[in-house]
Amino acid sequence: MPLKxxxxxxxxxSQWRPNWVILTLGLAMLAAVWGLPTVSVAANRIVxxxxxxxxxxxxxxxxxxxxxxxxxxMVLASHPERTRLSYVAQFAAMVLLLLLMPFGLMAASHWLxxxxxxQARLGIGPAYWVxxxxxxxxxIELRLRLSLARGWMALLLIGIGAVWLGCAALWLDSLALVxxxxxxxxxFYQAIRQHLALVTIAVSVSIVLGMGIALLMRRFYRLQRGxxxxxxxxxxxxxxxLFGLLLAPLAWLxxxxxxxxxxxxxxxxxxxxxxxxxxxxxxxxxxxxxVALEAVSPDVLDAATGMxxxxxxxxxxxxxxxxxxxxxxxVRITMVQAIGLTAVAALIGAGGLGAFIFQGLGQAAMDMxxxxxxxILVMALAADAGIGALAAQLRRGAAYD
Amino acid sequence: MSRKPQPSLSTYHPAQLLVPVIWVVLLALAVxxxxxxxxxxxxxxxxxxxxxxxxxxxxxxxxxxxxxxGVAALFTVSVGLLAGVAVTxxxxxxxxxxATQVASMGQTFPPxxxxxxxxxxxxFGTLPIIVxxxxxxxxxxxxxxxAGLKDxxxxxxxxxxxxxxxxxxxxxxVELPLAAPVILAGVRTxxxxxxxxxxxxxxxxxxxxxxxxxxxxINTNMAYVVQGALVIALLALSVDSFFxxxxxxxxxxxx
Numbered sequence: 001m002p003l004k005x006x007x008x009x010x011x012x013x014s015q016w017r018p019n020w021v022i023l024t025l026g027l028a029m030l031a032a033v034w035g036l037p038t039v040s041v042a043a044n045r046i047v048x049x050x051x052x053x054x055x056x057x058x059x060x061x062x063x064x065x066x067x068x069x070x071x072x073x074m075v076l077a078s079h080p081e082r083t084r085l086s087y088v089a090q091f092a093a094m095v096l097l098l099l100l101m102p103f104g105l106m107a108a109s110h111w112l113x114x115x116x117x118x119q120a121r122l123g124i125g126p127a128y129w130v131x132x133x134x135x136x137x138x139x140i141e142l143r144l145r146l147s148l149a150r151g152w153m154a155l156l157l158i159g160i161g162a163v164w165l166g167c168a169a170l171w172l173d174s175l176a177l178v179x180x181x182x183x184x185x186x187x188f189y190q191a192i193r194q195h196l197a198l199v200t201i202a203v204s205v206s207i208v209l210g211m212g213i214a215l216l217m218r219r220f221y222r223l224q225r226g227x228x229x230x231x232x233x234x235x236x237x238x239x240x241x242l243f244g245l246l247l248a249p250l251a252w253l254x255x256x257x258x259x260x261x262x263x264x265x266x267x268x269x270x271x272x273x274x275x276x277x278x279x280x281x282x283x284x285x286x287x288x289x290x291v292a293l294e295a296v297s298p299d300v301l302d303a304a305t306g307m308x309x310x311x312x313x314x315x316x317x318x319x320x321x322x323x324x325x326x327x328x329x330x331v332r333i334t335m336v337q338a339i340g341l342t343a344v345a346a347l348i349g350a351g352g353l354g355a356f357i358f359q360g361l362g363q364a365a366m367d368m369x370x371x372x373x374x375x376i377l378v379m380a381l382a383a384d385a386g387i388g389a390l391a392a393q394l395r396r397g398a399a400y401d
Numbered sequence: 402m403s404r405k406p407q408p409s410l411s412t413y414h415p416a417q418l419l420v421p422v423i424w425v426v427l428l429a430l431a432v433x434x435x436x437x438x439x440x441x442x443x444x445x446x447x448x449x450x451x452x453x454x455x456x457x458x459x460x461x462x463x464x465x466x467x468x469x470x471g472v473a474a475l476f477t478v479s480v481g482l483l484a485g486v487a488v489t490x491x492x493x494x495x496x497x498x499x500a501t502q503v504a505s506m507g508q509t510f511p512p513x514x515x516x517x518x519x520x521x522x523x524x525f526g527t528l529p530i531i532v533x534x535x536x537x538x539x540x541x542x543x544x545x546x547x548a549g550l551k552d553x554x555x556x557x558x559x560x561x562x563x564x565x566x567x568x569x570x571x572x573x574x575v576e577l578p579l580a581a582p583v584i585l586a587g588v589r590t591x592x593x594x595x596x597x598x599x600x601x602x603x604x605x606x607x608x609x610x611x612x613x614x615x616x617x618x619i620n621t622n623m624a625y626v627v628q629g630a631l632v633i634a635l636l637a638l639s640v641d642s643f644f645x646x647x648x649x650x651x652x653x654x655x656x
Contacts (some may be wrong), residue, residue, distance in 0.1 A: 020496070065428055140499060141499045144498040144499075241600070241637075242609060268618075357513065357514075357517045367521075378510045380511055
């Protein structure tokens with residue numbers, strides 16, 4: 001600790017230490033609620049909607065309710081004593097706000113959307129997005145203050161998501177996002193399946209390949225520098241460029257080698273996508289496998305030898321289990337990266353959720369873009385949290401043994 | 402298992418400057434000499450009416466690409482550094498846990514999704530791409546600034562204070578120089594990713610080096626695709642290798 005901090009602080013207000021984070025977030029939320037359009041209403045899919053402020057969308061009562069919840073949270077946050085109970089109450093306020101938001105959309109749709117026009121649709125306005133984002137930041141902050149387990153947080157978010165989805169499915173027919181989904185329900189599920197299939201195949205192939213390469217690098221030192229240099233080089237090449245550069249040789253292959261064509265290898269489609277995804281995925285896997293195996297302490301290996309373990313036993317029963325958490329970290333990075341890159345692969349006809357994004361951008365239909373982008377975001381966050389939790393579990397297991 | 406001693410990665414030699422220079426020369430050559438290579442690209446796309454991308458010349462496209470990435474980098478580096486420094490000061494400590502958490506979580510947001518979400522909010526054109534690049538590029542810089550500043554030994558700071566340095570002097574003369582390699586690594590990641598992501602901007606109406614690729618994919622003209630991909634790849638490699646040299650130089654200074 002720096003010496004300065006150990007000195008007694010003086011001044012009248014030194015006792016008043018509010019949680020500035022929550023206060024700032026609360027102020028920003030209030031500004032968003034009253035300053036930005038809450039919802040927008042459009043006559044059809046293509047025209048841009050007109051925005052409505054909160055007093056028209058949710059009535060004065062709705063705006064007041066939202067402000068009241070936020071103000072309550074801010075008052076709690078500025079209380080001098082930072083007790084656990086106060087943090088729990090602030091947390092509850094945030095959750096309540098997030099749970100009430102879809103009902104606000106229902107009210108807005110009831111008041112603003114003309115039921116006689118089937119094409120009319122309700123768009124979620126900037127105020128909604130900003131408040132949602134800030135509320136999630138608030139939840140993260142409060143989770144850290146309460147040192148709540150990740151699992152509980154995940155369950156809570158799934159619960160909130162379920163309420164949103166339930167409201168959307170049952171009562172929010174006029175929501176533009178829901179309308180986009182209803183038109184292409186089958187396509188949507190197929191896109192998710194394609195996306196997941198591409199990611200899973202690419203990641204599993206690169207796990208097997210990458211570990212093999214890492215093991216070879218450990219055996220043959222010469223391979224190491226060249227190997228890492230090559231993989232780093234590929235990681236630097238932009239995804240769009242790599243997808244593009246693969247089109248030409250693969251098209252040539254399918255045109256000139258009949259066997260390749262029979263296998264379904266084409267210049268456009270899943271083949272270049274898969275190859276590019278595997279190339280990108282290799283670096284994190286190889287690097288983490290290598291680092292993980294190297295990081296095992298020589299003392300532990302020495303002890304294993306002393307216990308009479310053979311080389312293979314030492315490798316499989318000591319090195320690999322101890323290296324597993326770092327290895328999983330590599331898988332996590334790869335998985336998250338592949339989920340994002342697969343979206344770009346839609347440009348070369350590989351399908352997946354990216355197809356919605358780029359079609360939507362092409363048609364200037366922003367809700368279709370959201371229909372593609374939001375699930376990708378959710379998938380990336382879920383993969384990150386899931387594999388992260390698994391790695392944490394393994395670490396804890398290793399610590400207890 | 403006998404192993405040769407590993408050559409230290411932190412050695413800096415002026416000859417290493419040759420690598421980025423070679424990439425830059427190749428990039429310049431590719432941009433200037435593209436129209437002269439028609440014969441090569443004719444072979445790639447024998448049926449196409451045109452084989453060299455004509456709608457804008459490659460120098461203009463490169464300029465626009467660099468402009469977008471540069472403006473974004475200006476914002477990300479200055480704001481990211483300020484934010485990273487602010488949350489590690491005594492008065493900004495409250496924000497440190499949240500900033501750390503968000504910066505690491507933000508890495509999971511795919512750049513395409515960030516771009517796709519920026520367009521509904523800001524419309525088509527160059528603005529959404531710059532905003533998306535700024536948002537996305539901020540996180541690695543903030544994360545690495547925080548990590549670099551936190552890694553500075555507290556004893557070093559204490560002794561600097563003991564020497565009579567003020568807080569500002571400690572930050573400028575002790576903390577930032579010691580954290581510089583880590584911060585620079587963040588800047589490198591941020592800018593390299595942004596060069597790649599900016600190419601996607603041509604799907605939202607911002608003309609840049611992504612244009613030939615997109616046009617080539619739409620018209621199934623392989624020659625266009627290869628031209629765009631080649632120039633972007635060379636640009637990314639030039640910038641990245643430049644940072645590599647800079648990092649080595651910095652490391653050999655601090656070592």
